[in-house]
Amino acid sequence: MPKLLDTIDSPDDLKKISPAALEELAAELRQEIIKTVTVTGGHLASNLGVVELTIALHRVFDSPRDKIVWDVGHQSYVHKLLTGRKDRFDTLRQYGGISGYTCRDESEYDPFGAGHASTSISAAMGMVVARDLAGEDYNVVAVIGDGAITAGISFEALNQAGHLGSRFFVILNDNGMSISPTVGALAKLLSRVRLNRPVRRVEKRSKKILAAFSWGRKLAEFGEFLVDRFKGLVIPTPLWEALGFTYIGPIDGHSIRDMEYFLTQVKNTSTKPTLIHVVTTKGKGYSQAEDNAVYFHGVSAIGGGSNGVNTYSEIFAQTTLRLAREEPKLVVITPAMPEGNCLNIVEAEFPNRVFDVGICEQHAVTFAAGLATQGYIPVVAIYSTFLQRAFDQIIHDVCLQDLPVVFAIDRGGIVGDDGKTHQGTFDISYLTLIPNMVVAAPKDENELQHLLYTAVKSGRPMAVRYPRGPGLGVPLDAALHEIPLGKGEVVREGSDVAIIALGASVSPSIEAAQRLARKGIDTTVVNARFAKPLDKDLITNLAGRVKNIVTVEENVLNGGFGESVIKLLENSGLYDTRVRNIGIPDEFVEHGTQSVLRARYGLDADGITRQVVEMLSAKKEDFLLKNKDKARTTQ
Ligand SMILES: Cc1ncc(C[n+]2csc(CCOP(=O)(O)OP(=O)(O)O)c2C)c(N)n1
Incomplete structure (x- = not known):
């Protein structure tokens, strides 16, 4: 049977789907997400929880003209599937594929890129003010979880929103969970709302009340009505009110009909900042994820994991x-x-x-x-x-x-x-x-x-x-001891070239030294241990003996460990040392497996070996310290 999802290339197509078929579409979206994330890894439970919310948002609002700003962006898979990215969805988080977060480069439907939490209300406020300054009338919607809203920046933005009083929608997607259960006083307040029976009754009654209204002006009073009528119950209206918001909710975030209804009302009538409190279940529709949302927040790709070695x-x-x-x-x-x-x-x-x-x-x-x-x-x-x-x-x-x-x-x-x-x-x-x-x-x-x-x-x-992932599987000393601050160690002696490596780069450097030995190149390897303070004695003595030095670090070259080594050698007057810095150039590193990316930046044993050979076969002047700027750009 043809899938409904196959007929959707944009939110306009979604709007053509009959309300009766939307549950089927929700089921298809869940299947697609589970199927893909099982292979690629990614954020499972958060996405399963926002299927209905995303459908409702894209049916009510007119994206990309209206701006929907997802907080963190980890829950944007449904949004991606509904906004023209379903054909590339199987490339999720793969090298060269689509991102696991919202990304402006990826789609006009992503008005703001994210990955870090709690930026949505601030960014959306920027769009609200830009809209008002330009005299335009599109809608701006920030969608934020109960975890992300706890950050100070969220409240800084709410504070400004309430002060300016412009028309603006914040959807609070409340599932009681951050990655772990959400902590804090606000979380306690919200959980009282979520779990309290009177609130459920309020929710039902407010729906009945709304149903009695005809579409139009009267509904403009809906927010105020709800606030006045039920103030003093457990609904946290005073908090949002104090911040200058009209509070609507709590709304069942798995009822597309309810959400379409409420969102349409506020879209058609609200003139000020409005917070719509939507209650969802993290992992919804996949019982294992519902039962263990912490584990299923983010899952590894098939074959991922630490192979029994402690991380x-x-x-x-x-x-x-x-x-x-x-x-x-x-x-x-x-x-x-x-x-x-x-x-x-x-x-x-x-x-x-x-x-x-x-x-x-x-x-x-x-x-x-x-x-x-x-x-x-x-x-x-x-x-x-x-x-x-x-x-x-x-x-x-x-x-x-x-x-x-x-x-x-x-x-x-x-x-x-x-x-x-x-x-x-x-x-x-x-x-x-x-x-x-x-x-x-x-x-x-x-x-x-x-x-x-x-x-x-x-x-x-x-x-x-320290790095992400498993350790090297080395034995652990039973007794702990102090390491003198700023002291590195020589892990291998050689006279042709010295690799001074930091942290996770030490192991591939040792491997590179073994490969170089097979090519007749005699290599010292230093475990720097400290990026600050540097082991001045060790490094300057080394530079006195070995005239070719390579530094390796998983960090940007700008301001990195390698630059500090160059500075140390310069300040010590060791100008005749040839230095090459291996690290990340001046760019943001995209997604892909760690091994693919390490290979891309020459940070694995292959890459280090290759660059040492290149250095030793290059003209001496290219790497002399007095030409250090040139040396740095030979990456
Ligand atoms: C600044 C920052 N800190 C931590 C994280 C890691 N992180 C990603 S999602 C998440 C939980 C978000 O919870 P919530 O906003 O409630 O969204 P949910 O996953 O429950 O839908 C956390 C802590 C992050 N992305 N950014």
Whole structure:
């Protein structure tokens, strides 16, 4: 039987589908998503939860003229399938394929790209003001989850929206879940609304009341009516009202009919900021995902996983648990990523010392700084890409006051399928420029344990940055020891060329050295361990002996580890050293598997070998330090 989905190339086609057939379409969309995500990996439960909401939005609004701004963008698969991307949907998150998030380059139906949470209301407000300034009349709709709305930036935008008072729609997609259950006082308030019977009655009654109205002007009072009539019940109207919004809801987010009805009313009548509270079930329609929405938030592609070797995140959590047992002042902070950082084992034993602060990276860092002022040792467990959010907090609240906050930075370097918005390729640059900060990166999971121990003992702001995925499978030392700050290690001696590698790049550099040996090239490999402070003695002595130096890092070259090495050699007067920096050029790294992307940037053993051979066979002048700008552009 032909599929309804096959007939839809744009929201206009969707509008031609009869209301009676929409449930069938919803089922087809769910099947398509499950089929694809099983192969490609991706965000499953969040997308299954917004099937009906997305259908209703595209039937009521007129995208791309009307702007629908999805927060995070991880739940935009249905939207992609309905906006001309179904034929490429099987390339989701694959190298060269469509992104797992919204992306302006990909479609005119994506008015704003995302990947990080909580930007939708701000971005949509920009569009609202642009519309008003230009004297136009399109609709702007921000769709945000109950997790993402907890971030400060969301409230900053709501605050402005209420102040300006322009016509604007915020759809709060409330499923009670972030990746883990949503935390915080707002989450408690919303869950009272979701679960409370009187609210369900309100919902039914408001529908009846609406049904009694004819379409048109009278309905303009609907929002105010609902607010007045039921104020004092558990509906959180006072909160939204105080922010200058009309509150509508809660609405059953799996009833297309209800949503079309309510959305049409507000679209036709509302003149001010309006928040439409839609209640959905994460994982809807796929019982396993409904029962375990945490696990099914994001699933790996077939064949993905760690092949039985512990991931760096797991080793981080196991070490943190050990350290928490020894050090009663140690506390752990996660901005909404307890699962990704494997913190469940720490939380199980020390529930009062693990704090999930919600999707609030800025608060996480300043909260840690506050704890540190009182003698606690906060460990901020955070992904590299999300820590970008807290740049000023690291500078102003932690480093300027030289407070001993440990940053356990997961997903440093190339992360893979999540793509441009999630690559951890900037942290070495943005952390090493800050005074007082120590920045370390372990060569393997055993060294991760020791560096975490070192960081906790250091009494300094210190970041330990490690990659996404499994460790190397090396044995773990039973006893933890401190590593002197700023001390690297020579892991292999050779006289033709020296590779100084950072973190995850050490292992492929060792492999490259073995390949180079087969070509008769004698290679030193240094595990730098610290991007700051650099091991000055080790590096300058090395440059005295070996005149060809290659640095390797999974970070952008601009402001990266390699540049610091060049600066050190220059400042030490070692101008006759030839240096080549291997790393990420000045671009955003798209999606694809980690191995494909590492190969693309020459960061795997093949690429490092090739570049060393190239360097040794190139003219000497191309790499002399005095020509360093040229050297850097020979990537
Ligand atoms: C700044 C930032 N921090 C953390 C994340 C990781 N993350 C992706 S989705 C998500 C949960 C979002 O929850 P919610 O907004 O309620 O959407 P749902 O998945 O429940 O539909 C989190 C924490 C992110 N994308 N961006």
